[in-house]
Amino acid sequence: MLTRKQLELLLFINERLKEEGVPPSFEEMKEALNLQSKSGVHRLIVALEERGFLRRMANRARALEVLKLPDAHSPSLTTKKSGGFTPNVIQGNLGRVKPVSATNDGAPKAAVVPLMGRIAAGVPISAIQDHTANITVPPEMLGGGEHFALEVKGDSMIDAGIFDGDTVIIRKGDTAHNGDIIVALVDDEEATLKRLRRKGDSVALEAANPSYETRIFGPDRVRVQGRLIGLMRKY
16 A cells, blocks of 8 residues: 555656656656655655556666556556556666768768766766757767766866866766766766775765765665766867
8 A cells, every 4th residue: 555645656757657758857756746855755766666566777867667556546557458558668868879970981970979968076966867969979989889978067076187067978887897987876866977986885986076075875875877988078
């Protein structure tokens, strides 16, 4: 049996998926349920997961799957198909690189990478946003895999040569080595750009600016979203 707030959140997420095809942000969920903080939203989502009503798609910001609704509300969740029911699934916000364009002689000219909003190089901000624009980058910068770009906000990585207003190119992935600069998703609601350090069961997100403290987390609180592979700057 769900609490009133759990049911309200589940129905709100389900209606947003049906109407717009994307799940609401933590901020939107907080405001819709009149909660004091986004941590309250996180607790409700965890409770819904534990009860089998909701599932978060691993390593994808804001990616939610509604598995079922309480019996009184279940007709609005799905439509019958091939003798069963198919839930609404949102695959997340990170996009694939568009095909590389070419010059007249067939040489690659530029690749188009989705710009996914801003990333905090300082105090964490709301998790990775929706696809906001595209940018072109030299194809030799990318290599294999999927990539996305983020605009840097803050100065916590200046000693690594990353400044406020820079655009970082990230290779999407859920693994990284000690010392890599990564996009880290903290508690599934805040994203930040930091250097990764692991020791035992602890995960440290290390700034490259002595004005900022290293933040230490348990292994279940931090998810790697991708690894820094390039940077672009406007002068």
